[in-house]
Amino acid sequence: MENKRIVIAGGTGFIGQAMARYFGKNNHVVILTRKSVNGHNNRFGQGLLKAPDGYNITYWRWDGKHVEKHWLDDVDGADIVINLAGRSVNCRYNERNRKEVLDSRIDATQAIGQAIRHSRKAPTLWINAASATIYRHAMDKPQEEEHGEISDLKKDNMPWSLLDRLRYGYTKAWAGYRYGKGSKQYKLLDKDFSVEICRSWEQAFMDEHTPATRKVALRAAITLGAGGVMVPYFNLLKAGLGGYQGNGRQMYSWIHEEDLCRIVEWCAEHPEASGMYNCAAPNPVTNSAFMCTLRKATGHRFGLPAFSWMLELGAALIGTETELILKSRWVLPGRLLKAGFRFKYTHAEQAIRDIVTRTPRSRYHLF
Ligand SMILES: NC(=O)c1ccc[n+]([C@@H]2O[C@H](COP(=O)([O-])OP(=O)(O)OC[C@H]3O[C@@H](n4cnc5c(N)ncnc54)[C@H](OP(=O)(O)O)[C@@H]3O)[C@@H](O)[C@H]2O)c1
Structure with a gap:
């Protein structure tokens, strides 16, 4: 894909930077961030370093809530607008964090919708991030878009x-x-929060009326790349804890970062593509098989397992939730495969090997 204008809200994060690398050389990538970088051109990476020669990346500051003229001008007439913005779910689900995680996604989605409606020339395609976590904890069968069961x-x-x-x-x-047993706060605790985020986020996206702009939501599985979730995995390996987690039988759906970028490109090139797509490689594995592949690829002969109660203690210490590891996410990319999309990374071995070869040994080995 060449000579397109691609606006990425929340593009400073793990997936956004992978997309900036993938598209930034042959296209103009415009990143919306809450950091103070107004109008900085050709910056790259978490520290906003100068992009390598040939890249065309612009950063605009936004607040994730309101439409402002300086970035609206780039949304106006854009080829693709991608919204990835939202506070990370990798946190403790206390009242304050729940509100931030949910509000940040809904506010950003509504702001993008409003910007599209304010554009004189509507963008061609709006892609919103979504998550494969929306499906139920599945140990019995995989979940596709058509017959998959959304968690209750x-x-x-x-x-x-x-x-x-x-x-x-x-x-x-x-x-x-x-607060009392009839309170909103009390009732909320009966809900699976991670699924509630996914449902409200998708609903907010569907509620945005942009008749001249095609809309696609990408229900992404755990995205593997040089960064993101691989960082804690490498730390576990280093600490000798590279065994399975929980009972290791929970399914692990994943996608390589490059395939996620290729899906965005595919959506742009296929005007018939719209609605929800599961973005997960066609061969999910169990947690135990994933960890075994990871150990092999990094040259770790063994790794101690972490049982649920250990994870619960560890999660409390580092401020996260065990659900992110223990939920069985068994998701297949039914619609993409049916439409003829070909994954480059179909097996976990392939994806992990690619990432490990791009990662310095010191990141996953003590010596
Ligand atoms: N990584 C995965 O495996 C995965 C899987 C499925 C779905 N997703 C979803 O895909 C999206 C991108 O994932 P990612 O891994 O790239 O996430 P990430 O690294 O956490 O990046 C998200 C970006 O959102 C912005 N952000 C953070 N808090 C915000 C807030 N309160 N208001 C507005 N913007 C805020 C940040 O940009 P600034 O600080 O520059 O504003 C950040 O760079 C996320 O929404 C995530 O839930 C990710």
Whole structure:
């Protein structure tokens, strides 16, 4: 794809930077960020270093909520607008974080929708990030777009450890005492928060009326690349904890960062593409198989497993949730395969090998 204008809201993050690398050389990439970088051209990477020669990347500051003229001008007439903005879900799901995670996604989606409606020439395509987490915890069969079961939001379809149960009981009792059993805060605790984010985020996207702009939501599986989720995996390997997590039988759907970029390109080149697409490689694996492949590729002969109760303690210490690891995400890219999209990275071995060869050994080995 060449000579297109591609606006990426939240483009400073892991996926946004992968897209900037993928598209930035032959196209004009415009990144919207909350960092103070107004109008900086050809900056690249988390520290906004100067982009390599030949890249064409512009950064504009935005607040993720309101439409402003300086970036609206770039949305106006853009070929693709991609919205990836949102506070990371890698945090403890307390009241404050829940609000931030949810509001940031809905506000950003509404701001982009409004900008598209304010454009004199409507952008051709709007791609919004979504997540494969929207499907239920699946141990029995894979979930595709057409017949897949969207989670019913009940927390009881999630894996539980005893510690997790105790924490839940305590949080609920506290919310009942503080806000009352009829309160919104109390009822929210009965919902699976990660699924609630996915549902409200997709709903906000669908509610935005942009008749002249085609809309696609990418339900992305865990995205593998040089960064993102690989960083904690490499740290685990270094600490000798590269074994399976939980009971290791939960399914692990994944996608290589390059394939996610190729899907964006494919959507742009296929005017019939619209609606929801599962973005996951066609060969998901179990958590145990994934960790085994990772150990092999990085030359670790063994790795200790981390059981659910250990993960619960660890997650409390580092401020995250075990659900991100223990939920069985078994998702297939039914619509993409049917439409003829060819994945470059079809097997986890291939994807992991590619990432490991691009990563210095010191990142995943102590010596
Ligand atoms: N990585 C995955 O495996 C994966 C899988 C499925 C779905 N997704 C979704 O895809 C999107 C991109 O993923 P990612 O891994 O690139 O995430 P990321 O690295 O956390 O990047 C998200 C970007 O959103 C912006 N942001 C953060 N907090 C915000 C807030 N309160 N308001 C507005 N913008 C905010 C940040 O940009 P600035 O600080 O520059 O503004 C950040 O760079 C996310 O929404 C994520 O939920 C990711």
